[in-house]
Amino acid sequence: MKRIASVIALAVIFGATSASAQTLKTVKDRGILNCGSNGSLAGFGLPDAQGKWAGLDVDLCRAVAAAVFGDDKKAKFIPLSAKDRFTALQSGEVDLLARNTTWTSSRDTQLGLNFIGVNYYDGQGFMVRTSLKVKSALELGDASVCVQQGTTTELNLADYFRANKMKLKTVTFATSNEALKAYDTGRCDAYTTDASGLYSERLRVANAAEHIVLPEIISKEPLGPAVRHGDDQWFDVVKWTLYAMINAEELGVTSANVGDMAKSDNPDIKRLLGTEGNYGEQLGLSKDWVVNIIKTVGNYGESFERNVGTGSPLKIDRGLNKLWSKGGLQYAPPIR
Amino acid sequence: MTMSEGDLAVAQLKYVRQTTLEQQPPPASLTGIVGWLRANLLSSPFNIVLTILISLFFLWIIPGIVNFLLIDAVWTGADRDACREIVQNRPIGACWPFAWERMAYFTYGSYPIPQRWRVDIFFAMLAIGVFWILWLKAPRRDLAAYYCFIVLPIVSYILLSGAEFLGLPHVDTVLWGGVLVTIVVSAVGIVVSLPIGILLALGRRSDMPTVKLFSVFFIEFVRGVPLVTVLFMASVMLPLFVPEQYSPDKLLRALIGIAMFASAYMAEVVRAGLQAIPKGQFEGAQAVGLGYWQMMRLIILPQALKITIPNIVNTYIGLFKDTTLVFIVGIFDLLHTIEVSRLDPKWATPVTSTTGYAVAAIFYLVFCYAMSRYARATEARLAASERR
Numbered sequence: 086m087k088r089i090a091s092v093i094a095l096a097v098i099f100g101a102t103s104a105s106a107q108t109l110k111t112v113k114d115r116g117i118l119n120c121g122s123n124g125s126l127a128g129f130g131l132p133d134a135q136g137k138w139a140g141l142d143v144d145l146c147r148a149v150a151a152a153v154f155g156d157d158k159k160a161k162f163i164p165l166s167a168k169d170r171f172t173a174l175q176s177g178e179v180d181l182l183a184r185n186t187t188w189t190s191s192r193d194t195q196l197g198l199n200f201i202g203v204n205y206y207d208g209q210g211f212m213v214r215t216s217l218k219v220k221s222a223l224e225l226g227d228a229s230v231c232v233q234q235g236t237t238t239e240l241n242l243a244d245y246f247r248a249n250k251m252k253l254k255t256v257t258f259a260t261s262n263e264a265l266k267a268y269d270t271g272r273c274d275a276y277t278t279d280a281s282g283l284y285s286e287r288l289r290v291a292n293a294a295e296h297i298v299l300p301e302i303i304s305k306e307p308l309g310p311a312v313r314h315g316d317d318q319w320f321d322v323v324k325w326t327l328y329a330m331i332n333a334e335e336l337g338v339t340s341a342n343v344g345d346m347a348k349s350d351n352p353d354i355k356r357l358l359g360t361e362g363n364y365g366e367q368l369g370l371s372k373d374w375v376v377n378i379i380k381t382v383g384n385y386g387e388s389f390e391r392n393v394g395t396g397s398p399l400k401i402d403r404g405l406n407k408l409w410s411k412g413g414l415q416y417a418p419p420i421r
Numbered sequence: 422m423t424m425s426e427g428d429l430a431v432a433q434l435k436y437v438r439q440t441t442l443e444q445q446p447p448p449a450s451l452t453g454i455v456g457w458l459r460a461n462l463l464s465s466p467f468n469i470v471l472t473i474l475i476s477l478f479f480l481w482i483i484p485g486i487v488n489f490l491l492i493d494a495v496w497t498g499a500d501r502d503a504c505r506e507i508v509q510n511r512p513i514g515a516c517w518p519f520a521w522e523r524m525a526y527f528t529y530g531s532y533p534i535p536q537r538w539r540v541d542i543f544f545a546m547l548a549i550g551v552f553w554i555l556w557l558k559a560p561r562r563d564l565a566a567y568y569c570f571i572v573l574p575i576v577s578y579i580l581l582s583g584a585e586f587l588g589l590p591h592v593d594t595v596l597w598g599g600v601l602v603t604i605v606v607s608a609v610g611i612v613v614s615l616p617i618g619i620l621l622a623l624g625r626r627s628d629m630p631t632v633k634l635f636s637v638f639f640i641e642f643v644r645g646v647p648l649v650t651v652l653f654m655a656s657v658m659l660p661l662f663v664p665e666q667y668s669p670d671k672l673l674r675a676l677i678g679i680a681m682f683a684s685a686y687m688a689e690v691v692r693a694g695l696q697a698i699p700k701g702q703f704e705g706a707q708a709v710g711l712g713y714w715q716m717m718r719l720i721i722l723p724q725a726l727k728i729t730i731p732n733i734v735n736t737y738i739g740l741f742k743d744t745t746l747v748f749i750v751g752i753f754d755l756l757h758t759i760e761v762s763r764l765d766p767k768w769a770t771p772v773t774s775t776t777g778y779a780v781a782a783i784f785y786l787v788f789c790y791a792m793s794r795y796a797r798a799t800e801a802r803l804a805a806s807e808r809r
């Protein structure tokens with residue numbers, strides 16, 4: 086009996102380590118990419134009327150599936166709550182966590198995650214009624230603010246008001262839905278949450294035109310996909326998938342023109358699309374890995390506009406998420 | 422002195438009416454609507470006050486609901502603009518085009534569209550099974566139990582999950598959702614909990630110490646922890662102990678958790694019934710030479726289950742609604758599909774959430790009311806022996 090128990094324990098240990106050390110091989114053998122995602126955030130991960138998942142984070146998972154299998158439909162989405170997302174990644178239940186997760190030092194170190202980059206630069210913002218005639222968050226002294234309780238949002242809010250020596254009246258609610266309802270019915274002067282959320286919440290108030298989002302962003306919320314510690318190859322695959330999408334946008338390669346671009350003479354494009362060099366093989370993927378990504382998912386800009394930007398009802402301004410060459414922060418190292 | 426015949430005849434003429442009076446209708450105050458009102462609604466000052474208060478309550482609550490669901494409701498439209506007061510310039514109630522567009526998602530979740538006929542067949546087979554076993558005049562009811570408890574589970578599993586050798590592609594349970602998941606989870610809970618509950622109840626009253634200890638421990642432990650905790654442990658902690666490739670499917674974990682839970686509650690319901698049976702029934706059964714199982718099957722359980730029908734159905738209705746808790750472990754049951762649909766920016770309006778919840782309320786109301794009505798009918802039928 087004891088022997089059986091110890092054999093099981095060993096199997097558990099070896100099973101766990103082998104699963105984490107060769108994720109790329111495990112994923113290829115399984116034939117499916119397990120992707121931990123948010124099932125309930127508009128623009129980032131939300132099933133549509135046909136039950137198909139759509140969003141910026143979802144697109145990254147599809148891109149990784151396209152890079153590994155040449156087929157973006159081989160990504161399986163596992164909805165994770167904010168509480169169980171890290172355990173799901175650590176236990177190997179998902180290969181990749183793309184769930185609007187803020188990149189912080191403690192998550193990067195103590196929780197054993199490796200963030201592969203930032204696919205959305207977010208930050209906390211405010212929404213107020215236009216009738217309040219407020220142009221800046223600094224004029225919000227003495228205003229009452231509706232906020233969801235127990236979130237970093239609530240803490241950031243207190244920090245910001247204290248740092249600017251303004252008096253704060255918070256009205257807290259258990260869910261963002263309640264907080265928004267209260268704001269809409271006039272219980273508070275302002276409503277605060279992450280800027281990406283503000284745009285989708287603004288659509289749900291009675292008259293969106295009566296509300297504006299203030300320009301101040303009071304916290305840094307770099308949202309990035311993460312993988313487990315201890316598997317550098319898989320880390321590289323996911324990281325370069327994001328970089329390939331950003332590079333493709335910079336080089337003007339889109340899902341519409343990727344076929345023609347393969348004949349381009351530009352050496353950067355040739356390297357990106359695998360007509361020159363063997364950069365795909367170096368990652369353990371095929372030569373045309375980027376072509377597969379761009380054909381099915383598109384470049385970073387296309388994904389952004391389709392899910393959260395002008396092509397979506399959210400109409401979020403690209404802001405910090407513009408390419409570095411256009412005044413934003415999205416910058417990818419070159420493929421060469 | 423004796424009365425002569427002549428005297429008697431005179432007396433009859435004087436005091437006894439010879440013909441039957443014409444039948445009169447009852448007084449107007451006791452018949453018709455007025456009579457009914459007086460007898461039932463206005464019989465005493467206390468009753469009058471109650472009648473007025475409750476009527477006022479209905480007057481207060483019903484117009485709002487009718488207004489929202491029907492009169493102010495929007496029936497057609499392509500996107501959120503159809504359901505916005507600002508655009509339509511009128512008060513807006515329920516946004517039905519939103520629910521209509523999402524109806525397929527509410528029913529099937531993310532189940533692949535080309536494969537959804539399999540879910541339809543499952544619903545049809547389940548409906549046949551339910552009618553067959555519950556409708557007393559159905560033909561060949563002797564086969565219904567085999568159909569419901571053997572054929573249906575196996576065929577449904579193959580149909581929904583898929584079998585490559587039959588040409589049915591595998592559909593991962595992550596993709597299941599909506600009404601499909603709600604029905605699967607509650608059907609499994611309902612079907613599994615009664616037999617296991619009966620066994621646990623018998624075990625708890627057993628003379629065998631180990632069996633008794635196990636039953637008591639199981640029932641008390643499972644009843645002692647909240648369902649949310651069980652589901653959470655199963656979905657978050659289990660993967661940490663078991664390597665990924667051996668860890669059971671997420672839906673299966675929730676199914677096991679719910680089945681265990683329902684069984685423990687059912688055991689206590691059945692035990693209450695067992696305790697209500699007089700000792701004489703046990704002794705009588707033993708006196709005619711029945712063994713333990715024969716006694717239970719033929720004498721005790723039929724009586725015990727009969728008196729616990731209201732409680733069993735109560736547990737079932739509770740279970741049916743408890744299935745919504747699976748949403749916290751990331752399973753898309755009906756309520757969860759509604760919960761994510763209302764976030765769709767395409768339909769983002771102030772009434773979208775309320776409309777979604779109204780759909781859920783109607784669905785659960787219809788199913789729970791049907792269960793409760795059927796149970797009432799069964800009770801009435803089985804209580805025939807007690808009527809005089």
